[in-house]
Amino acid sequence: MTDLVPIRRALISVSDKTGLLEFGRFLAGRGVEILSTGGTARALREAGVPVKDVSEHTGFPEILDGRVKTLVPQVHGGLLGRRDLPEHGAQMQQHGIAPIDLVVVNLYPFEATVAGGAGFEDCIENIDIGGPAMIRSAAKNHAHVVVLTEPAQLAEVQAELEAEGGTRLATRRRLAAAAYARTAAYDAAISGWFAGQLGEEFPPRLAMAGVLRQGLRYGENPHQQAAFYTDGSDRPGIATARQAQGKELSYNNLNDTDAAFECVAEFDRPAIVIVKHANPCGVAVDGSLAAAWDRALLCDPVSAFGGIVAANRVLDAAAAEKITAIFTEVVVAPDADEAARAIFARKKNLRLLLTGGVPDPAAPGRVFKSVSGGFLAQSRDAGRVTEAGLKVVTQRAPTAAELADLLFAFRVCKHVKSNAIVYAKGLATVGIGAGQMNRVESSRIAAWKSEAAAKAASLPEPLARGSVVASDAFFPFADGLETAAAAGATAVIQPGGSMRDNEVIAAADKAGLAMVFTGMRHFRH
Incomplete structure (x- = not known):
């Protein structure tokens, strides 16, 4: 492969025109022929940059309201033709196809159009077809063509052209990889939007993209590599x-x-x-x-x-x-x-x-977890229990103060690793047991922590005395509840649904506890 490739002809068609005029003037100053379309060509001309319309170059007019303007052999042949193969050169000459050495394309703002709440037809019209096709053609033929898909890349290539007189293979290869990543992300955004329009939260093929x-x-440990991507x-x-x-x-x-x-x-x-x-x-x-x-x-x-x-x-x-x-x-x-x-x-x-704001915990969304050979996807746990959704199952109903603490504790429980037990009093946690292999151990750990915290604060009794207790899932046996009662809890909130619910309810009644069922659990593994 040739390392250094000079630029004689460039095709520029961008929606984001950041840095466009400076780069256009630079290319023109080097004698590069610039091909362009629509608003890009107009902006360059108004800035005094010589431009040749793509339709003039190809001899084929823009048709179908501009939907077809670059999808022609004169463009893609110019991008895909290999300069190192004589037969390609002969065919290009036979059909009047001139090589294109540089492509600057950023795509119709589909993501921004969707984010702005546009209607279905507007979103469809902002799906770029010719742009991704040119990007992919240029990237495939990166041995001879350099492709730019982000405004930030213009200055880098300009500096290399000034210093080297052409583009280096390493640069072209890296920019080609970035180009394919951009079109992949663009297609992921489109497919995700389409799935949403069809009401498919989990479509047959799920495409995702992130920006570094x-x-x-x-990562979690020094021997692991890691990065942070946004979606x-x-x-x-x-x-x-x-x-x-x-x-x-x-x-x-x-x-x-x-x-x-x-x-x-x-x-x-x-x-x-x-x-x-x-x-x-x-x-x-x-x-x-x-x-x-x-x-x-x-x-x-x-x-x-x-x-x-x-x-x-x-x-x-x-x-x-x-x-x-x-x-x-x-x-x-x-x-x-x-x-x-x-x-x-x-x-x-x-x-x-x-952060500039607080997230809405009830907002829809998806979360992912990797597993061997794939990943699991689920909707975000946006569930929220309210007083109206509670079912009192014991002889004693909770007091108003207990009820407020129960709802508070259950919201906290949603964010504690399962098996999760949370003691709360006065809208504050006073003992938390997390991530144990059985629920009774979580109850014991939470109670022990309440004792340790009281000792550290020189208080006369464990913090859990007079508290309420929340469990992220049902008590499979009465022992977890009995541990909570021994720690001083007076009321319990749990999803219910165990085969031994009656046994657990009886234990609560025996201890004089109030207990409510939510009908909703909050596992967090």
Whole structure:
């Protein structure tokens, strides 16, 4: 393959015209013949750049309202013809096909059209056909043709042309790979939109695409490679976050911060969530973030050290002072006022992420998990239990205060790894048991943590005394509930549905507990 390829003829057709005029003037100054169409040609001409219409070059007019203008042999032959094969050269000469050495194409703004809420017909008209075809042709023949699909690539190629007099094979190969990635992402967006129009959440073929947000030093462990990709969604969260300060984010930082922010979004009043290893270790709702912090930290101050903190309000100075009193890896919130930012700035390694909003926990979406040979896909757990959906199954109904705590605890439970048990009191967690192989062990761990937290705070009795308890799934036996009762819980919220529900209900009645069934579980494996 030839390494250095000069540029004699270029085809430019772009919807995003960023950098177009400067690049056009540069090419024209080097004597490059520029072919173009429509608005691109008009913009270049108005800037004084000599342009030849593609229809003049091909001898074939634009037809069908511009749907067909570059889908002709004179264009694709010029892109696909191999310069190193004499028979290709002979056929091109026979049919009057001139080689094209550079293609600059970015596509009709289909994704932006969909995001703007356009109707079906407008979306269809913004599906580019000729653009992807030219991109793919040029990329296939990258041995002889360079293809640019993003405005940011223009300056890079210009610099190489100035320095080398042509494009290098390594550059052309890398840009060809980027070109195929762009058309693949474009097709994924179209197929995803079509599936949505047809009401197919899980179509027979599922195409996905991501845009590299940042490379990461490593994955969960130093011997693993990792990167962070965004999917183009504007849902507030880690993908929309701006890092205001702090060290580089790690894979585990991002994973844990996402878990914390999704949990804190469940609450309407000021709330704080502290997460360690993707599990909440303290959650509280109160009149201010500072007050919520104190009560969230009380739940498990040991685990909170080196944890992730999420807030669902703009961070203020009072909250910032409290949060920075212990070592914290990441703080994430919709925003932070100037006083809070100044306080966080004292901790130069602390990572402060500002997302610009709070995600809607009820919004539809999909989540994925890789498995050997494929991946699992499911809708996001947007389920939310309300008072109206509860069924009292015990002789005693919960009090108003218990009911508020039960609903709070069940929302937290949704974000704790299964088997999950959450004790809560006064809209704050007081004991959390996560990720055990059986539910009774989660109950015991949560109770033990409530005792340890009380001892650390020099309180006279375990935090779980007078609390309520939430379980993410049904109690298969009465032992988990009996453990909760022994820890001091007075009311229970659980999905119900066990073959031994009657046994569990009887145990609750015997202990004087109020219990409600939700009919909805929240497994999080």
